Amino acid sequence: AQRVTQPEKLLSVFKGAPVELKCNYSYSGSPELFWYVQYSRQRLQLLLRHISRESIKGFTADLNKGETSFHLKKPFAQEEDSAMYYCALSGRGGGNKLTFGTGTQLKVEL
């Protein structure tokens, strides 16, 4: 069975402070990991995926297979980063089905 765990329901940081949203997964094969973001009153949208290894809006995430983690990081939080962040996993050959974590609400305070 595949599972995604996001231990923090709420993460509050000050503007300019570093951000790390934690995500751990459980999957027996080689997964694809994603981070989705949902801004207030907006739909869910893809932020980044581990395979692309790119930085989006200053966010990066590295897949650590040894620790089965895919933490989302940003060195300096901005007010507009306040949103709900979901980590998701797709198993290879699973028809692109996504398993989502419970989400972490990021609040960036001034």
Place this chain on the structure above:
Amino acid sequence: GAVVSQHPSWVICKSGTSVKIECRSLDFQATTMFWYRQFPKQSLMLMATSNEGSKATYEQGVEKDKFLINHASLTLSTLTVTSAHPEDSSFYICSASFPRAGYNEQFFGPGTRLTVL
């Protein structure tokens, strides 16, 4: 591009009635659409995978006779909650799959809030 719409955005119905929710890909053709359910303060749970022209594949624990899914065209999938009961009240979200950057990215609709009285 890659916009997905849902209709209605919210619906209130009486217990025992059926409710249909539409999911449309507005500017692309989607061979695969997904239906999720989200309870308050909880994560999205995949209910079923819908492929155009074939029967939907339901996740374990999801009653296929209660949640009827039809994917009649490449731009439209519908979810019908039959004989709805208060416990079916939830936020239903669809997504449509579209190839982008070498893989099939899911684009999400805005969701439909169902309240069953």
